[in-house]
Amino acid sequence: MLQTITRIPVANYSNLKARAGYSIKIDDKEIALFKTTNGIVYALENRSPHPKGGVLSEGLVSGDYVFCPVYDWKISLKDGLVQAPDTGYVKTFNIEIEKDIIFVVL
């Protein structure tokens, strides 16, 4: 099967503040963009894997983790895995940065 890879420019790298989350809507997909203190940018689906859902973009960012703002689950920004004692997984998206423009690869 043919797979289409789409690269969407979503933000300017220099505009993003560290330890902040940004919500970005691409068509009907909601993506949360995070920049860590070390300057790394991650993109995840903006939805907590908690059974009751909720957004991630307003969560507290600590290192390479974000804490889900409503149920306080700790989620790895690198691979989207929920940390113990909770379990679950958030879809992650690859990021490419060219000349200060951040692309999300869908």
Added chain:
Amino acid sequence: MKKLVMIGNGMAGVRTIEEILKLVPEKFEITIFGEEPHPNYNRIKLSNILQGDTSFDEIIINPLDWYRENNIQLYTGESVVKIDAKAKRVISDQGREVEYDELIIATGSKSFILPIAGADKQGVTGFRDIHDCEMMIKSSKEYKKAVVIGGGLLGLEAARGLLNLGMKVDVVHLMPVLMERQLDHIAASMLKAELEAQGMNFLMEKETVEILGDERVTGLRFKDGFEVEADLIVMAIGIKSNTEVAKNSGIYVNRGIVVNDFMETSVPHIYAVGECAEHREIVYGLVAPLYEQGKVLANRISGFEAEPYKGSVTGTQLKVAGVDLFSAGEIFEDGTTKSIMAYNEYDGNYKRILTRDNRIVGIVLYGDTKDSTKLFRMLTKQEDISGMTSVSILQSECSASGTSSDDIASMPNDELVCGCNGVTKGAIVEAIKTQGLTTLDQVSHCTNAGRSCGRCKPLVSSILAHTLGDQFDVYAAQKTSICGCTTLSREELVEEIKAKGLTSVKEVMNVLGWNNEEGCTKCRPAINYYLGMIHMDEYKDDRDSRLVNEKMHANIQKDGTYSVVPRMYGGVTTPQDLIKIAKVAEKYNVPLVKLTGGQRIGLFGIKKEDLPNIWEELNMPSGYAYGKTLRTVKTCVGAQFCRYGTQDSMALGIELEKKFERLDTPNKVKMGVSACPRNCSEAGIKDIGFVGIDGGWEIYVGGNGGVDLRAGDLFCTVKSQEEVMEMTGAYLQYYRETANYLERTSKWLERLGLEHIQGVMANEETRKALNERMDKTLKKYIEPWDEAIHSEEIQEKYYTKHTIKVGE
């Protein structure tokens, strides 16, 4: 969605539902029928209720909110009388018919009531549910003499509870030894001697044949003709599975509802779990095996491949009337077994290990049960003990933890350490290593190990010691740290900040050696608060260390929208403000406009990107309905209009709210002002409440109308509004300086003691100093909504949603 119906609303059943929701949250439309008029509660703790250690609310496991949040239709006080397996529907005693695709029977069990004459008289009860407990507590107030039939675990716990309630208690037992299914003769006689010393009277080897009395019991008669008096009879001889509905509906029933290794009954799409189920001819009554069954069933119903349930070997850890007991496996010698025993009558310790073919097959421990985990593991793993001396098997090491390093080293990674929560040794070691944990508390936080019954805590502690090696600090490991990122307690943290002059969250975590470089949701907000408390107006708030509501200055709702609650000082408003609110609500199609509990108007369901515009159009200050700060000051109408009012409550309320609004406090603070003791503002359940009397104000403190319902204590009476402001400022500042972050004033007051705080506040100098620090702190606050409206940076960072359309 498929329809899942469960008959029964007890521990095993609801645990199964929880497991299902975890696996497939959206798959089922769930209906639960519960015969009792309560949500699911912890039946194990009934004896604590009887013994007066806890209240019913504290033993509820799933409050009604849980059912609502998970969209579970719960019918309490309603039992199912018929299952129509052909039409796949159940019929309740109230005629309700509900269809199912899958049906779980989790009806539990009831007390076995002896089928003897008089068993239906008033004053005869089982010991199985909260209703039985309440009946026993009530009887203890009117009557003196209780008889408990049954000298097993349940009977002895009931007897201990009745002693606590001030009754005289006889325990009747059919067998010559107590708890004969768990204890051998020596352990049983030690237990009996201990309980007799506590005031229980035993009637052994007595078979009850009749209960005497007219309407209410007056006594009972035994087979040998002997009679005793009794005003209350508790039958605790055993349990009987509730199988009627299954039996009447054609499901195969033996002692319990017979299930296979996947908890399936003889009828397709009908399952049974818990004390009503019989698996490989065993009906289990302990919680751990029932939870295991629940897990297997959840996997099955959710459509996942699951390991079959193969039955459980149960070890029973018991605490009867202050005595620790442990029992597992076989109890009695049978000619093929050999015993290893240690009996220390002087210290009240006894251990007996039963072996067969060099393997442990039974354990009885009395008094000292430290080795139970180690021995139980050797039993379940069928370890060969031929290389060990009997002394090394029996002797607990002199370390603080009770299990030696060798034991931990030889323990396989997949071995279960915490049976209640299913945590393996490997998971604990991994958490310790990857997250840099150093205390028992941290390990519990991160893995859940030890958070239910607590029996595995010694083992967890040993694993911690073994994993850390030389870095393990016994004393530090026991202490309660503010979170898993540090070993520091609240006091130590505040001391260190002051002593080292630390001024930012980042600096605190760097200098004090945080093991997560940027902390977590527990410590970051706490450090931010303590820094602001210590450095007053010299501290720059770290907005990104606040949790979502305070960071956004709005309350996040479950669907990710927010609420907006503007300030309405003292609950007093104007037509102009109401018009503004109405216009905004209309313009932005606000889904819900509601009066809040704090006398103001809330707008609910607002999109994050609309927040700044709405705030701008409202042009009113934030009501801080989301913050750990002063929420509202609720007032009554008072002397301005009310014919009963003795004081101007609205004026005082407005002054208080204007002075203390925005102030950071350890947790939220609510106030109420009433103009007379009729107390229409409910000042008695506020953190600080003011009640006008002739010539002054009464100040009440430590009230709480929420989770921790508590009536306020009268703190002092003052003459003027100035004195009210002075006392309130000093009191609040003292709370800010001495409370733990997130500690409400009610808990804080109970911890420090009312008299202690009154003593501190009695000193005018102290009050003055406190008020000075309060005033210095208050200088730093600015209106957050106004700030957001005027700052593009804030709007961009917090309140923007970028929408991108592909292909345009």
